[in-house]
Amino acid sequence: MTLDLLLRGGTLVTPAGPLRADLGVEGGQIVTLALEIYAPAHQEIDAAGLHIFPGVVDAHVHLNEPGRTHWEGFDTGTRALAAGGATSLLDMPLNSSPPVLNRAAFEAKRAAGQAHSRLDFGLWGGLTPLNLDDLDELAACGVVGFKAFMSHSGLDEFPAADDATLYAGMQAARRLGRVVATHAESDAFTRSLTQAARQAGGQGVRDYLASRPPITEAEAVSRALLYAEDTGAALHLVHLSTARAVVLAAEARARGVDVTAETCPHYLHFTAEDAERAGPLLKCAPPLRDAATREALWTALKAGQLDTVGSDHSPAPPELKTGDDFFALWGGISGAQSTLNVLLNGHWARGVPLELIAAVTALNPARRFGLRGKGALTVGADADFALVQLDEAFALTELHDRHQANPYRGEPFRGRVHATYLRGQPVYRWTAGGAHFDGEVRGRLLTPTGDV
Numbered sequence: 001m002t003l004d005l006l007l008r009g010g011t012l013v014t015p016a017g018p019l020r021a022d023l024g025v026e027g028g029q030i031v032t033l034a035l036e037i038y039a040p041a042h043q044e045i046d047a048a049g050l051h052i053f054p055g056v057v058d059a060h061v062h063l064n065e066p067g068r069t070h071w072e073g074f075d076t077g078t079r080a081l082a083a084g085g086a087t088s089l090l091d092m093p094l095n096s097s098p099p100v101l102n103r104a105a106f107e108a109k110r111a112a113g114q115a116h117s118r119l120d121f122g123l124w125g126g127l128t129p130l131n132l133d134d135l136d137e138l139a140a141c142g143v144v145g146f147k148a149f150m151s152h153s154g155l156d157e158f159p160a161a162d163d164a165t166l167y168a169g170m171q172a173a174r175r176l177g178r179v180v181a182t183h184a185e186s187d188a189f190t191r192s193l194t195q196a197a198r199q200a201g202g203q204g205v206r207d208y209l210a211s212r213p214p215i216t217e218a219e220a221v222s223r224a225l226l227y228a229e230d231t232g233a234a235l236h237l238v239h240l241s242t243a244r245a246v247v248l249a250a251e252a253r254a255r256g257v258d259v260t261a262e263t264c265p266h267y268l269h270f271t272a273e274d275a276e277r278a279g280p281l282l283k284c285a286p287p288l289r290d291a292a293t294r295e296a297l298w299t300a301l302k303a304g305q306l307d308t309v310g311s312d313h314s315p316a317p318p319e320l321k322t323g324d325d326f327f328a329l330w331g332g333i334s335g336a337q338s339t340l341n342v343l344l345n346g347h348w349a350r351g352v353p354l355e356l357i358a359a360v361t362a363l364n365p366a367r368r369f370g371l372r373g374k375g376a377l378t379v380g381a382d383a384d385f386a387l388v389q390l391d392e393a394f395a396l397t398e399l400h401d402r403h404q405a406n407p408y409r410g411e412p413f414r415g416r417v418h419a420t421y422l423r424g425q426p427v428y429r430w431t432a433g434g435a436h437f438d439g440e441v442r443g444r445l446l447t448p449t450g451d452v
């Protein structure tokens with residue numbers, strides 16, 4: 001047997017911890033793992049001194065193609081993801097246009113992904129009052145789950161799910177064997193607090209932060225958990241920004257609710273004070289919180305109470321991030337490239353184990369969304385991995401997403417991604433000469449196997 005590729009001398013980040021081992025690839029899959037592999041190979045890579053992470057499965061990105069490719073698209077978005085060590089992504093049903101609310105919109109986005117995605121991609125369908133009748137056909141198309149907003153989404157074409165819609169959507173999702181993901185902020189709270197702030201003439205960053213206090217998240221999370229408990233649906237709480245919400249999820253899980261919790265790198269890396277300084281680049285919903293909350297999220301992560309970390313990469317053109325009225329600016333953070341790096345900073349500064357980083361960025365999202373062959377460095381899995389020089393310090397200056405403005409620009413990190421491989425082929429390589437992307441587009445549609 002001649003292997004296609006042999007990685008020699010690296011340290012694999014396995015679920016049981018870092019392990020010095022060689023890794024052999026054939027036909028795009030990992031076919032052998034051993035302390036030393038003697039089989040001949042067409043290509044050998046000296047991975048001595050490098051850590052090999054399972055490719056990041058970013059379950060929360062907004063690539064916005066078709067329809068808003070000038071905000072972000074599959075080509076630029078997947079370049080940034082690959083440079084950050086990602087090999088798979090799950091794209092949200094908005095802010096592409098039309099949003100993925102039915103079969104035709106699914107097919108349009110699938111075609112765009114197949115034409116332009118450098119990475120394997122799965123698609124979320126939307127759950128809104130407009131498309132309860134379309135959930136069955138979206139499931140048949142292969143959506144990984146249904147995403148609902150419990151407050152205004154920022155786009156009128158993707159209306160928030162009222163309580164009855166969310167409940168009915170969960171009943172359908174349970175029947176269809178799909179996860180429901182919620183953007184859990186209370187519409188009643190956010191709407192009235194926003195209105196009150198604006199009526200009082202508030203239009204600054206502090207006014208915005210104050211209009212979405214932690215109770216707006218806790219209240220919506222509680223309601224979503226109650227509905228999941230009642231319907232038996234699988235619930236994925238995206239972008240939790242407070243430890244209180246994480247605790248609510250953990251308590252529900254302890255009493256048998258099928259719930260997983262995501263946070264995002266920006267809640268682990270930045271604070272409200274950073275937002276006050278940096279302004280529009282750090283506008284997001286839920287908003288950034290204080291330093292104590294950030295610390296509590298790291299603690300929850302280390303305690304295993306956060307299942308996944310997704311980027312919620314949601315960029316917009318500079319003109320939508322410019323203006324005096326902070327409420328009117330686009331809310332969304334450009335973070336596709338930096339998820340693994342934020343977590344590696346947590347490894348260095350807070351002792352987050354490498355295998356936990358691999359779990360929240362790869363294994364857990366792959367399992368939760370039924371992505372067979374993804375998420376771990378095991379024999380039979382797709383040969384998706386990132387080669388990382390763990391102790392290499394650098395400032396993030398080369399960003400590959402569509403727009404240059406990025407809150408992570410210049411941030412100090414330690415742990416540089418030197419190469420990313422998808423199904424045994426390089427998609428990204430970093431050398432002293434700079435970044436190199438493989439010319440070919442090979443992304444495949446990922447559909448859930450059903451074991452959610």
Ligand SMILES: NC(=O)N[C@H]1NC(=O)NC1=O
Nearest residue numbers: 153154284285314331332
């Ligand atoms: N529509 C959209 O991308 N919204 C995202 N942006 C953000 O900051 N929070 C979100 O849910």
Ligand SMILES: [Zn+2]
Nearest residue numbers: 183238239285
């Ligand atoms: Zn959201």
Ligand SMILES: [Zn+2]
Nearest residue numbers: 060092312314
């Ligand atoms: Zn999002």
